[in-house]
Amino acid sequence: MSALLAQVEIRDRSEDTCVSDNGFCPDWIADNFDRYVDPFFQHVLLTVVAVAIGFGVAFGLAVVAHRRRWLVNPVTQVTGVLYTIPSLAAFFLLLPITGRGFVTATIALVSYSLLIIFRNVLAGLDNVPDETKDAGRGMGLTDRQLLWRVEVPLALPEILAGLRIAATSTVGLATLAFFAGAGGLGEQIFADINFKSNVVVAGGLAVALAALLDAVILLAQRAITPWTRAVAAQ
Amino acid sequence: MNTSDHAHTSGPSARSKAATLEFVEATKRYPGQPEPAVNQLSLEVPAGETCVLVGPSGCGKTTAMRMVNRMTSITEGDILLDGRSVRDRSPAELRRGIGYVIQQVGLFPHLTVGDNIATVPRLLGWERERIRARVDELLELVNLDAAETRNRFPAQLSGGQRQRVGVARALAVDPPLMLMDEPFGAIDPINRERLQNEFLRLQREIRKTVVFVTHDIDEAIKMGDRIAIMREGGHLEQYASPAELLMRPANRFVEDFVGADRALKRLALQRVRDVDLWEAPLVRAGEPSSDARAKLASSEVPYPLLIDADGRPLGWLSDRALEGERVGDELRSKADPVIELDDVLRDALSDLLAEEAQYGAVVDERGVACGVLSIELVGHALQEDPEVVPSGADAA
Amino acid sequence: MDKGGRGAMNDFVDAIEFIFSERDSPAGGTRVGGLAELWELTWPHLKLSGVSLAIACAIAIPIGLWLGHRRRGGFFAINASNVGRAVPSLALIAFFVAYVGVGFTNLTLALVLLAIPPVLTNAYVGVTQVDRDTVDAARGMGMTGRQVVRRVELPLALPLIFAGIRTSAVNVVATATIAPLAGVVTLGDPIINVNTYGDEGRLAAAIVVALLAVATEVVLGSAQRAVTPRGLRVNRREAVT
Numbered sequence: 001m002s003a004l005l006a007q008v009e010i011r012d013r014s015e016d017t018c019v020s021d022n023g024f025c026p027d028w029i030a031d032n033f034d035r036y037v038d039p040f041f042q043h044v045l046l047t048v049v050a051v052a053i054g055f056g057v058a059f060g061l062a063v064v065a066h067r068r069r070w071l072v073n074p075v076t077q078v079t080g081v082l083y084t085i086p087s088l089a090a091f092f093l094l095l096p097i098t099g100r101g102f103v104t105a106t107i108a109l110v111s112y113s114l115l116i117i118f119r120n121v122l123a124g125l126d127n128v129p130d131e132t133k134d135a136g137r138g139m140g141l142t143d144r145q146l147l148w149r150v151e152v153p154l155a156l157p158e159i160l161a162g163l164r165i166a167a168t169s170t171v172g173l174a175t176l177a178f179f180a181g182a183g184g185l186g187e188q189i190f191a192d193i194n195f196k197s198n199v200v201v202a203g204g205l206a207v208a209l210a211a212l213l214d215a216v217i218l219l220a221q222r223a224i225t226p227w228t229r230a231v232a233a234q
Numbered sequence: 235m236n237t238s239d240h241a242h243t244s245g246p247s248a249r250s251k252a253a254t255l256e257f258v259e260a261t262k263r264y265p266g267q268p269e270p271a272v273n274q275l276s277l278e279v280p281a282g283e284t285c286v287l288v289g290p291s292g293c294g295k296t297t298a299m300r301m302v303n304r305m306t307s308i309t310e311g312d313i314l315l316d317g318r319s320v321r322d323r324s325p326a327e328l329r330r331g332i333g334y335v336i337q338q339v340g341l342f343p344h345l346t347v348g349d350n351i352a353t354v355p356r357l358l359g360w361e362r363e364r365i366r367a368r369v370d371e372l373l374e375l376v377n378l379d380a381a382e383t384r385n386r387f388p389a390q391l392s393g394g395q396r397q398r399v400g401v402a403r404a405l406a407v408d409p410p411l412m413l414m415d416e417p418f419g420a421i422d423p424i425n426r427e428r429l430q431n432e433f434l435r436l437q438r439e440i441r442k443t444v445v446f447v448t449h450d451i452d453e454a455i456k457m458g459d460r461i462a463i464m465r466e467g468g469h470l471e472q473y474a475s476p477a478e479l480l481m482r483p484a485n486r487f488v489e490d491f492v493g494a495d496r497a498l499k500r501l502a503l504q505r506v507r508d509v510d511l512w513e514a515p516l517v518r519a520g521e522p523s524s525d526a527r528a529k530l531a532s533s534e535v536p537y538p539l540l541i542d543a544d545g546r547p548l549g550w551l552s553d554r555a556l557e558g559e560r561v562g563d564e565l566r567s568k569a570d571p572v573i574e575l576d577d578v579l580r581d582a583l584s585d586l587l588a589e590e591a592q593y594g595a596v597v598d599e600r601g602v603a604c605g606v607l608s609i610e611l612v613g614h615a616l617q618e619d620p621e622v623v624p625s626g627a628d629a630a
Numbered sequence: 631m632d633k634g635g636r637g638a639m640n641d642f643v644d645a646i647e648f649i650f651s652e653r654d655s656p657a658g659g660t661r662v663g664g665l666a667e668l669w670e671l672t673w674p675h676l677k678l679s680g681v682s683l684a685i686a687c688a689i690a691i692p693i694g695l696w697l698g699h700r701r702r703g704g705f706f707a708i709n710a711s712n713v714g715r716a717v718p719s720l721a722l723i724a725f726f727v728a729y730v731g732v733g734f735t736n737l738t739l740a741l742v743l744l745a746i747p748p749v750l751t752n753a754y755v756g757v758t759q760v761d762r763d764t765v766d767a768a769r770g771m772g773m774t775g776r777q778v779v780r781r782v783e784l785p786l787a788l789p790l791i792f793a794g795i796r797t798s799a800v801n802v803v804a805t806a807t808i809a810p811l812a813g814v815v816t817l818g819d820p821i822i823n824v825n826t827y828g829d830e831g832r833l834a835a836a837i838v839v840a841l842l843a844v845a846t847e848v849v850l851g852s853a854q855r856a857v858t859p860r861g862l863r864v865n866r867r868e869a870v871t
Binding site: 179 | 637638641642712715716717718719720721722723724725727728729800803804807808811818821832833835836837839840843844846847
């Protein structure tokens with residue numbers, strides 16, 4: 001059985017000695033950078049859509065499970081299984097049902113992020129001190145007001161921590177999305193896996209995207225939770 | 235009870251009326267428990283009075299309080315607020331008209347002090363200006379600097395400050411009833427005393443109906459117009475004024491709970507201002523010594539009290555200070571303890587004993603010396619007819 | 631290739647058939663399918679995963695424990711996972727293929743790097759979360775540093791460490807699927823070289839990989855429960871997911 005796939009080499013075996021020596025070639029990169037642009041944006045789109053949907057679903061589940069505790073276990077089990085199934089396998093398990101393309105990739109990526117976000121939102125809500133909730137109810141806040149004005153804001157640090165983890169993980173998994181026919185930076189990596197310059201650029205862009213999302217969410221968290229930085233008085 | 239309409243921001247004078255509260259055979263049973271937590275509690279709290287629920291743990295005092303705002307449901311019986319059953323309205327609506335202060339305060343950590351206080355007004359849809367003015371008014375009322383405090387977060391405040399904000403928050407929409415569950419329990423003793431005094435002063439000003447829960451009989455006697463002593467199983471043993479409780483305990487349990495030192499406890503019912511204080515020989519540095527000696531001769535206090543230009547006590551003068559032509563400032567001892575007119579006699583006595591002093595300088599609200607309290611005078615107060623003794627917050 | 635429900639059902643049936651019966655390769659020339667072949671794909675998969683995980687644990691657990699015990703290097707230990715998460719497994723494999731080379735050893739190295747961060751972070755956090763009073767008491771009893779780690783901190787940190795191992799294990803099993811790109815034939819081969827195995831082969835491999843990953847998670851989950859002392863309440867939130 002053959003080991004390596006016969007890959008389409010993207011290197012142009014021309015005069016460039018750097019290329020034929022398979023080194024790290026800035027010139028080649030500069031010349032060929034636009035081949036990475038579209039995949040990059042595909043990657044961004046894939047990640048953002050998957051994380052947004054995953055967040056919406058998992059957040060909703062957590063809010064419901066917060067009040068109806070009997071749901072916590074079943075939801076955790078189901079999302080746990082979805083989380084465990086490797087995305088590559090997931091793409092092909094979905095293939096007969098949803099075919100190739102963006103939708104399949106998105107479904108698989110969403111499934112992966114559900115557990116992380118669900119668990120973190122739930123933990124954040126659970127960690128709201130009891131006396132704060134007691135005071136809130138005693139003041140006349142309805143359950144819904146208590147949830148949205150008190151519990152969710154106080155849970156934000158943990159919720160956003162979960163979002164960060166989900167986002168960075170999803171960027172990583174989205175590199176395999178091309179197996180499902182959804183493009184992305186992984187396609188470029190795969191196109192010439194031996195060529196150092198290619199791997200470094202495509203892989204580097206993916207890492208950079210993950211770092212960027214991580215930083216953006218972290219900054220957002222700092223911005224909307226100013227009380228976490230308030231220093232206690234002596 | 236349209237609390238949203240009533241409270242003006244023009245100051246303490248324009249306040250909504252205090253409500254009457256009545257427990258009518260109120261009972262709370264928990265499933266699986268043979269004994270009820272609160273057993274057919276019946277008592278009436280007149281408008282504007284402070285009713286203290288006190289008893290050992292497990293007596294149901296907190297449960298009873300929480301039944302008023304339906305944080306705990308009522309199993310049997312009823313509770314009437316201004317004659318209207320608390321079951322009449324939705325719980326949220328009911329609670330918005332009742333101030334709720336708990337031991338751990340429960341301030342919202344993610345909101346500034348100002349936003350915390352503004353929570354219920356915002357829920358009721360007040361305009362921003364009105365809310366802002368009200369927040370500042372309330373902060374001043376609880377003795378916090380509004381400009382400094384309103385934008386702080388709870389994590390930046392001390393325990394005492396947090397509890398003051400808690401009280402301010404409870405008063406935000408000027409509710410006719412306040413529920414307070416061991417509000418000063420988590421505060422250190424020094425600040426607790428201060429907060430108790432401030433709350434009494436506040437209550438004199440705004441006259442709300444208050445239900446106050448504590449396990450500390452001394453706090454109950456100090457704070458309450460009427461005291462309800464409860465025992466395990468949710469039974470009411472006695473409901474009476476502090477003086478009545480101390481003089482005529484209803485039964486053995488009440489007697490034991492109040493404590494063997496009932497007589498001394500009576501000292502908590504009197505304030506320094508109720509006593510005929512000795513006149514202080516007040517002397518300023520640089521005064522002619524002859525004047526000073528004259529004042530000393532006509533006073534029952536053996537040493538002159540040195541005061542500053544504003545009349546605040548600096549210390550007790552030694553004999554050497556009077557030797558020259560003009561009064562010097564050599565002190566025999568510092569002015570400690572300094573006692574306030576509003577202090578209860580019990581606290582004043584313990585201050586005197588702590589400093590091993592026979593005499594203490596008494597000052598008014600401005601800090602100006604106005605008399606001297608001695609242990610001898612406290613002893614006299616102990617022997618007075620208890621019928622004459624005024625109760626808790628009424629001392630004017 | 632979006633078929634209706636009927637079509638999807640057929641595909642799955644075909645895939646199950648692939649697992650159990652041999653047939654000719656669509657590309658011609660060889661026989662594919664059947665349990666024997668599947669085992670020949672699964673065993674390298676397990677071997678690769680197991681070896682990598684074992685080495686990673688051997689490295690990460692002692693380091694994590696010691697850093698946690700000394701309360702040093704926290705920033706590094708905790709952010710190791712964040713960095714690790716940001717590097718896609720495909721990029722890591724590709725990097726190794728391009729710069730280091732192909733083959734079992736090189737690939738193992740790559741997977742070890744992948745598996746270290748969650749275990750390291752969790753070992754660190756697991757130790758630092760041990761109640762300081764407990765450690766104080768142990769020291770007060772005269773235990774040396776090493777004894778404190780071995781007898782007090784390690785047992786109490788074990789649940790969290792196992793959570794980290796679980797996460798790494800699942801990641802490694804998943805990544806071993808793309809091992810064929812680096813010259814090691816695992817269950818990923820039918821997925822990557824679909825022409826040789828056919829669509830049924832690909833789907834069959836996907837099913838087996840999924841089951842393998844879930845089984846790994848379940849087995850390690852039980853192990854984690856087994857090592858959690860009953861007196862200990864597991865933290866609501868585990869450090870690394």
